[in-house]
Amino acid sequence: MIELAHGGGGRLTHELISHLFKHYFSNVYLDLLCDAAVLPRPKGRLAFTTDSYVIQPIFFAGGDIGKLAVCGTINDLSMVGAKPLYLTAGYILEEGLPYADLERIVCSMAETAKEAGVEIVAGDTKVVERGSADKIFINTTGMGWIPSDRNLSPGEIRPGDKIIVSGSMGDHGMAVLCQREGLEFNTSLVSDCAPLNSLVEAILSRHSGVRVMRDPTRGGLATVLVELAQARGLGFEIEETSVPVHEGVRASCELLGLDVFYVANEGKFIAIVSPADAEAVLRTLQDHPLGREARMIGQVVENHPKKVVLRTVLGVRRVMEMLTAEQLPRIC
Amino acid sequence: MKFIDEFRDPHLARVLVETLRQHTRQHLRLMEFCGGHTHAILRFGIRALLPPDLEMLSGPGCPVCVTSPAGLDHAIALAHIPGMIVATFGDMVRVPGSRESLQNSRAGGADIRVVYSPLDAVALAEKNSSRPVVFLGVGFETTAPGVAASILQARQHGIKNYFVLPLHKLTPPATKAILDGGEVKLSGILGPGHVTTIIGTDAWTFLSEQYGVPIAVAGFEPLDILRGISMLVDQVNDGHARVENAYSRSVLPQGNRTALAIMNEVFETCDAEWRGLGVLPGSGLRIREKYAALDASKTFPVSLTPSHEPPGCRCGEVLRGILSPVDCSLFRHTCNPENPVGPCMVSAEGACMAYYQFGEKRLED
Amino acid sequence: MCLAVPVMIRNIEGTQAMVELGGVKRMISLVLTPEAGVGNYVLVHAGYAIGIVDEEEAKETLHLLEEMTNLVDQNEM
Numbered sequence A: 001m002i003e004l005a006h007g008g009g010g011r012l013t014h015e016l017i018s019h020l021f022k023h024y025f026s027n028v029y030l031d032l033l034c035d036a037a038v039l040p041r042p043k044g045r046l047a048f049t050t051d052s053y054v055i056q057p058i059f060f061a062g063g064d065i066g067k068l069a070v071c072g073t074i075n076d077l078s079m080v081g082a083k084p085l086y087l088t089a090g091y092i093l094e095e096g097l098p099y100a101d102l103e104r105i106v107c108s109m110a111e112t113a114k115e116a117g118v119e120i121v122a123g124d125t126k127v128v129e130r131g132s133a134d135k136i137f138i139n140t141t142g143m144g145w146i147p148s149d150r151n152l153s154p155g156e157i158r159p160g161d162k163i164i165v166s167g168s169m170g171d172h173g174m175a176v177l178c179q180r181e182g183l184e185f186n187t188s189l190v191s192d193c194a195p196l197n198s199l200v201e202a203i204l205s206r207h208s209g210v211r212v213m214r215d216p217t218r219g220g221l222a223t224v225l226v227e228l229a230q231a232r233g234l235g236f237e238i239e240e241t242s243v244p245v246h247e248g249v250r251a252s253c254e255l256l257g258l259d260v261f262y263v264a265n266e267g268k269f270i271a272i273v274s275p276a277d278a279e280a281v282l283r284t285l286q287d288h289p290l291g292r293e294a295r296m297i298g299q300v301v302e303n304h305p306k307k308v309v310l311r312t313v314l315g316v317r318r319v320m321e322m323l324t325a326e327q328l329p330r331i332c
Numbered sequence B: 001m002k003f004i005d006e007f008r009d010p011h012l013a014r015v016l017v018e019t020l021r022q023h024t025r026q027h028l029r030l031m032e033f034c035g036g037h038t039h040a041i042l043r044f045g046i047r048a049l050l051p052p053d054l055e056m057l058s059g060p061g062c063p064v065c066v067t068s069p070a071g072l073d074h075a076i077a078l079a080h081i082p083g084m085i086v087a088t089f090g091d092m093v094r095v096p097g098s099r100e101s102l103q104n105s106r107a108g109g110a111d112i113r114v115v116y117s118p119l120d121a122v123a124l125a126e127k128n129s130s131r132p133v134v135f136l137g138v139g140f141e142t143t144a145p146g147v148a149a150s151i152l153q154a155r156q157h158g159i160k161n162y163f164v165l166p167l168h169k170l171t172p173p174a175t176k177a178i179l180d181g182g183e184v185k186l187s188g189i190l191g192p193g194h195v196t197t198i199i200g201t202d203a204w205t206f207l208s209e210q211y212g213v214p215i216a217v218a219g220f221e222p223l224d225i226l227r228g229i230s231m232l233v234d235q236v237n238d239g240h241a242r243v244e245n246a247y248s249r250s251v252l253p254q255g256n257r258t259a260l261a262i263m264n265e266v267f268e269t270c271d272a273e274w275r276g277l278g279v280l281p282g283s284g285l286r287i288r289e290k291y292a293a294l295d296a297s298k299t300f301p302v303s304l305t306p307s308h309e310p311p312g313c314r315c316g317e318v319l320r321g322i323l324s325p326v327d328c329s330l331f332r333h334t335c336n337p338e339n340p341v342g343p344c345m346v347s348a349e350g351a352c353m354a355y356y357q358f359g360e361k362r363l364e365d
Numbered sequence C: 001m002c003l004a005v006p007v008m009i010r011n012i013e014g015t016q017a018m019v020e021l022g023g024v025k026r027m028i029s030l031v032l033t034p035e036a037g038v039g040n041y042v043l044v045h046a047g048y049a050i051g052i053v054d055e056e057e058a059k060e061t062l063h064l065l066e067e068m069t070n071l072v073d074q075n076e077m
Helices: A011-025 A065-079 A099-116 A171-180 A197-204 A220-232 A247-256 A275-287 B010-023 B035-043 B069-079 B090-094 B102-107 B118-127 B144-156 B171-181 B193-199 B201-211 B222-238 B257-266 B289-294 B315-319 B351-358 C055-076
Strands: A045-053 A083-094 A119-128 A136-146 A162-165 A210-214 A235-239 A270-273 A295-301 A308-311 A317-320 B028-034 B054-061 B085-088 B111-114 B133-137 B162-166 B188-192 B215-218 B243-245 B267-274 B278-287 C005-013 C016-021 C024-029 C041-045 C048-052
Touching: A011 A099, A011 A119, A045 A065, A065 A083, A065 A099, A065 A136, A065 A197, A065 A210, A083 A099, A083 A197, A099 A119, A099 A136, A162 A275, A171 A247, A197 A210, A197 A275, A210 A220, A220 A235, A220 A270, A220 A308, A220 A317, A247 C005, A247 C016, A247 C024, A270 A275, A275 A295, A317 B351, B010 B222, B010 C055, B028 B035, B028 B171, B028 B222, B035 B054, B035 B188, B035 B222, B035 B351, B054 B171, B054 B188, B054 B315, B069 B085, B069 B102, B069 B162, B085 B090, B085 B118, B090 B102, B090 B111, B102 B111, B118 B133, B118 B144, B118 B162, B133 B144, B144 B162, B144 B257, B144 B289, B144 C048, B162 B278, B162 B289, B171 B193, B171 B201, B171 B278, B188 B193, B188 B222, B193 B201, B193 B215, B193 B257, B193 C041, B193 C048, B201 B215, B201 B243, B215 B222, B222 B243, B222 C055, B257 B267, B278 B289, B315 B351, C005 C024, C016 C041, C024 C041, C024 C048
Parallel strands: A083 A119, A235 A308, B028 B054, B028 B188, B085 B111, B085 B133, B133 B162, B188 B215, B215 B243
Antiparallel strands: A045 A136, A083 A136, A162 A270, A162 A295, A210 A270, A235 A295, A308 A317, B267 B278, C005 C016, C005 C041, C016 C024, C041 C048
């Protein structure tokens, strides 16, 4: 069990670092155990990002808070076209957290980082009194480098560009919500939590027509689309029936009165692509295990600037707004 | 998904719309009583399909929206009792009371749990036997029987720490009040499909008999809604107001007798205050004396300071169908889901939330 | 009003039923619809079945709408 002393800087802290973190994360930078990781300077522009993870429950179908912390930060780097290189991991642990749980999470982080070819080079651990944190909070920062020929930004978007989504929507959010609320949906609802860097590399290394990418995490697909439309000042047209959604996700959304367009995803992204490259990008995505269900879901237009318009299942158009407050499951 | 997808068939919808367009011969004002109908009409884009002469008004069919400030304040006061667990449907959590919302009270240490069913609240009570659990009984006749059943179950299983704060309301009295108010001249009413699954179409005969107003009870899928509207248009053309059932796969004339019996076993009617409509006689439900031990309003006396509507809030007028959300000067800029002034912008069944979420302007095709 | 969704009863244990929609399963209470049986579709609201879906009526309604389609198509010809 994790005790306050584990964060105290003394013997227990050192044991935790060597037996747990260094053991699982081991790499040439981390193993030196200096106050700071000394890294070779990457070529090209640096990308740098941070995120904190406080998800409950900490273990869920398809992942855990550790895997999420690694994937989320890797994916943020990937979205700007950066090749992720290094991560740091900062932990705030609640006194009483079972050691086995921490180990499971750390092991998961190590596996995910390894799968993604990223190294965890620095970290920190603090332990707070029981009740001062909800089991475990993790912060990861990530660094990557951007090849000089990549310039992804909303400013690149042009009318006529195609909007592509890399796979099914709503998997993560519904899996976690159903589990957290003890809904006991015994189903195949599984988080899609995954590192996207290899999928992103597959398209960016082959196709020059990718204008910008975003991953629809909190706030879902609708929020990200509206953000992009507003940033660029153009209109988007989305075809509701083209958006891939797994049956179980659709069903659980119906049961809870939630709109899948606002549900979080942790292993998917949207790419806005030139018309010339769109079909080829789609095929490249579909050839990769994480992109099999990629679909073209819409296009960029000059009409209704800054607005995202959805053509509903009835074939009628209406505006789609971004999520403004957390979706509370409807009952009445 | 069976009984869902077939009723979203775009081809059949277009046909219904075509028929509607042909049959709408005058300006009609229809009220969709239910927040759920407002939500569906906007979400699926049905509004854009309707002929311009067909005006749809949203009504008071949002149980969270019509809960009075006093009712909300009472719930919040209970939440402040040390050791209390308040279990509630999600919608209630962000609605502003006179001074704060349930969500705000969480920051002050209150233990608020969002549940999907009163049975979850009963389970919470079982799990936390040393603490009182109060379930906020909000909802119309669709919900009240389930809440009644949860009270019976708690009694049956000897669960002594489960309580309900009864805030349930009945829909026919509200419909009467809208018509009696005479503020808006209605050509017809799109009736609440799930409420009527419980109360039965017979409960609506007073509309044609006493008021001469057509009603078509409809479900919530696009084809259900279009069919219900179609029936109303035809009734107006006929000049013969009656109760029609556009949701025959779920709704019967007598409703669900078992559910009604359970509801009546635990609850009795009383006067109730509706936001926007004032006190309506016989429009609420209170827990019968027999079950007083599970009645949170009796077991936990709270002292309440006077309640008031949020300043400037016009939810009452929206709920009466005389103000469209987009015409409220607070809409969007001052009052929005992140900073709601009143409940219509918070509840997923609220008209203002629906207009905000799905775009208040009709798009030109 | 109130969100109620049609689901199929997969099995029954006392007053509770395991229901299913699109592969998603859930336990709900049948105390308001004690006459419902395995294979029936029920409308679920807040953890309770509030009514049984009449499949014949559903078919009939869709059939009616399809007939309207034929009429409209005929008128257009």
